[in-house]
Amino acid sequence: MKRLLYILSRPPYAGSHAVELLETAMVGAVFDLPVSLLLRADGVWAAVSNQQGAAAGQRTVGKVLSALPTYDVERIYVCAASARERSLER
Amino acid sequence: MTVHLVFSQRGLAACSAVRRAQDPVVLLGDGVYAHSAADSEVRILDEDLTIRGIVTHDATTVTYDALLELCAQHNPIVSWND
Numbered sequence: 001m002k003r004l005l006y007i008l009s010r011p012p013y014a015g016s017h018a019v020e021l022l023e024t025a026m027v028g029a030v031f032d033l034p035v036s037l038l039l040r041a042d043g044v045w046a047a048v049s050n051q052q053g054a055a056a057g058q059r060t061v062g063k064v065l066s067a068l069p070t071y072d073v074e075r076i077y078v079c080a081a082s083a084r085e086r087s088l089e090r
Numbered sequence: 091m092t093v094h095l096v097f098s099q100r101g102l103a104a105c106s107a108v109r110r111a112q113d114p115v116v117l118l119g120d121g122v123y124a125h126s127a128a129d130s131e132v133r134i135l136d137e138d139l140t141i142r143g144i145v146t147h148d149a150t151t152v153t154y155d156a157l158l159e160l161c162a163q164h165n166p167i168v169s170w171n172d
Contacts, residue, residue, distance in 0.1 A: 011120045011123065011142075012142065013119075013120070013141055013142060014119075014120055042120070042123070045123060045142065048142060048143040048144065049143055050143040050145075051141065051142055051143035052140050052141055052143070053141060055137055055140055055141045056141045058141075062143060086123070087126055
């Protein structure tokens with residue numbers, strides 16, 4: 001069986017890349033494929049809490065991310081080194 | 091006097107290397123992620139911090155109106171987006 005890993009490396013509000021990648025991950029899960037997501041490099045900024053995409057007229061990437069388990073994308077990984085470089089803690 | 095608009099983390103390093111001490115610097119867009127690398131003179135656009143959920147301590151934030159004023163008062167306006 002095919003398994004999919006999506007890798008987000010870009011920051012959440014540089015265009016619509018991040019939201020579109022997360023949506024693509026959901027589509028894979030809808031077809032019952034095991035889907036994993038890795039946040040790395042500037043992609044780890046997607047995991048910051050209290051984002052307000054509405055202020056930029058965009059969807060809030062953090063909320064889309066936290067909705068993923070509802071769509072059976074349950075394996076979400078964060079690159080520890082990338083998070084550490086950006087002084088992000090979980 | 092020049093105002094520097096910094097849109098990226100690498101842009102901040104490039105800008106810091108050449109700017110004059112009295113030139114104002116503003117972090118905006120994804121440049122706000124560089125806030126921890128910026129010194130206290132660097133201003134940060136508050137709206138772009140809010141969008142990204144970034145909390146800064148003892149950082150100088152500016153509103154869009156203040157940014158507009160800086161751009162009106164300075165010439166040239168240099169954008170850094172490395």
